[in-house]
Amino acid sequence: MTQPDDWSFRTHDRAEAVDAWSRMLSATHLSWSVTELDPDRQVGFGASVRRRHLADLILVDCTCDPNAGVRASREVAGTDGEYLVMLMTLRGREIVQQGGRQAALEPGSVVVWDSATPATFLVREPLIKRSLLVPKAALAEVGARGELMTGSVLDAGAPAVTLLSGYLEALSTTIDRLPLGALPAARNATIELLAAALQEPVRVPQTTVATRAAAEAHIMRHLREQRLSAAGVARAIGVSVRSLHRAFEDSGESVASFIRLRRLARARDDLAAGLTVGQVARRWHYTDPTHISRSFKRHFGVSPSDLTPPVASG
Template sequence: MSRTLGPAEVTPRGEGPFDGRITTYRLAYLQVTTVEADAERVSRTQALTGGSPRALVAVAVQMSGTATFVQDGRRVEVGEGDLLVYDASRPYSFDRPRRFATRVFQVPRRVLGASDTAIRQATGSVVGTADGFGAILLPFLTNMASSADGHPPAVANRLAGMVVELFDTLIAEQAHDGREDADAPSHLVRRARDHIDRNLRDPDLYPEGVARTLGISVRYLHRLFEGEGTTVGQLIRQRRLEECGRELARRSRTAPAVSAVAQKWGFVSPAHFSRAFRTAYGVSPSEWRDLGAGRPGADLLTSSR
């Protein structure tokens, strides 16, 4: 246990012989460890934390049995099929009253984009897997663990990177679910903005699709943007208008058709586009086009991102 999951005291709970089995392997910087054992208590004390060579964050899958987990004064019950987030480098304890099986995924703290505050808030979070993000994460981890041996280094690194992205999302969602936190998970906001920029031409680009891509709820996506001074829908419309403005103001031998530019950047209705453009910039799209790239506002629009 100490070699694979970090220095800890392990005490069998039963009177008779103790039976247990540990298997572990690495996928680039990701370590996957499966533990099957009789009832036990595991305690990682403050005195033992100095024996860990590096900071690790873990997500455990309770494959069978149950556990009571304690860290940072937070006590939670982990049931079969649940996911548990914890900091593997700081003091914690597990109490497992009967035979169990668990699979632990450990990643170095340094590869995560989550803040220290978010990780501490997510510590001890039990995530159900019947629905929501847990229902997405569990089969991915299960399938990856069952077929992880023998991957070439390039594939192993990509898979490990995917796990880190998923863990970042899980930590951010748990850290903000019912808890106050002044530090917004900026990496998720950046990913949302990047996704919007890459898909501006898709007329079906809506907040629901952005949230689905990030693996978070629409409600949580809107909460991420509360500190950005805009909503997700407003950001999509603003970015589309900016791209349309640039294209319409660009000097060329033939003036682009307003309807064609609007359609190219995801506006389905030309009338809606014209109204939105006039509201944003004070002139119609055709007037903007006719004024050309020499108009001062065109320069401002080009540099507004």
């Protein structure tokens, strides 16, 4: 099971509130600077945040009083890695601006913002919101295709968005009780649903879609096989190698990169489940622990040892 990180405070001291809220936001939602608090409130300013980790994903539930903030070039430059953040308004109203777009959010609204671009927010009334922070590299694991709709308000009534919202609600109430072995599956389901919610519809020939789907299914069934290759996949699903490559290239991805990223993702899941780096390297056909360490550092920005759960002391 995982342990949540909880923060909360309330104060009538304006300077103290700005400092405390800036630090809390930066610790839980990437780096932000608070620029304004509601000057007319007689009850002071208060906020509470609960943050939970799901491997490399972060789920944050937040409650706060009216305020405003900015994520300027300095805050962007001070952030390690790049993230997509899906923000769901559960109660209250908020305005988010990024990349020349302004989103007026109300209960049920969903917006996606990009950590690499400056942004501002304005909370007009007491707010309850949920944020999902996802490293951009993680979306490559599911072969996200087309133009991701970052900086835009998503259609909260769209089936994929509705499904993701419901899933995150259930995840928020159960994640603290999930056994360690279930976390990789929950994490991967979150990524799959997010990619579906973000995806703009694109027109792709049905034959290409069918080829890609058959190839992905075959690859995932045989991912442990060391000699898995494009030629073998094409032969197994009854298409030419050229047709197979075309099905993947239409999404900006190669067969080899698809296989490599899925093996890296499975290796990460095995590490999170408690396998050693050496065991994972052998299972997923890395020549040695140094090889897998280089691959992890290049894709995830961390070493395999950083993902190994701590050994409980007795």
